[in-house]
Amino acid sequence: MRANYLKEMAKAGYNSDNIGTFHRICLPYLGKRFFPQKSSRILDIGAGQGHCIFPLKNCGYENLIAADVDDRNKKLFEDNGVTFMQLDVESDSFPLPEDSFDVILLFHVIEHLKDSLHLLSEVHRMLGSGGVFVLVTPDWRKQYKTFYRDHTHIRPYDKVSIARLLGCSRFDTVLIRSFGVLRGFGRTGIWKFIKPLMFSGSDIVAISKVKGTD
Secondary structure (H helix, E strand, O other): OHHHHHHHHHHOOOOHHHOOHHHHHHHHHHHHHHOOOOOOOEEEEOOOOOOOHHHHHHOOOOOEEEEEOOOOOHHHHHHOOOEEEEOOOOOOOOOOOOOOEEEEEEEOOHHHOOOOHHHHHHHHHHEEEEEEEEEEEEEHHHHOOOHHHOOOOOOOEOHHHHHHHHHHOOEEEEEEEEEEOOOHHHHHOHHHOOHHHHEOOOEEEEEEEEOOOO
């Protein structure tokens, strides 16, 4: 089922040859704002076709690891100098020690999980002091009519529930905003020049740190 889902997504245009303008601009922007050190150790969980990791690599980040439940794209990552790790994030523990990463990305994964607490515990464990956790998920308040068109979506969230989940998982929230450019002024393309307008879409971005860090 999971391999078939990745194949279907690739056929629909979600592939490494079709990384859109939004990802190519927003990931470097988030990096510059929240984790500017190009030496940052970065883990992308649910890396898919590399829509997050390749834009970061292209703007100078080097210490990159991609993790996914299926190894369909392992060769793609390794051919491009990105370490790949296969595991089921809902049940497996990462074979990595504490303080392994400075940044962990979780883009459009959490809505596919029945229970996210194990994964969030692992994220908390692997992040180093002051490490940054970037989570993106659909905003149920804005996508309730279309959320279940993706048959693999299981659990919807809004900004309040994401904040509570992160708090219960021992993260300090830095920012929770709308995210994307398919609503409001973002649809005009002005966001390419006024980048804060990318915080106007129908998704949620939550950026947080391990509690007790600066």
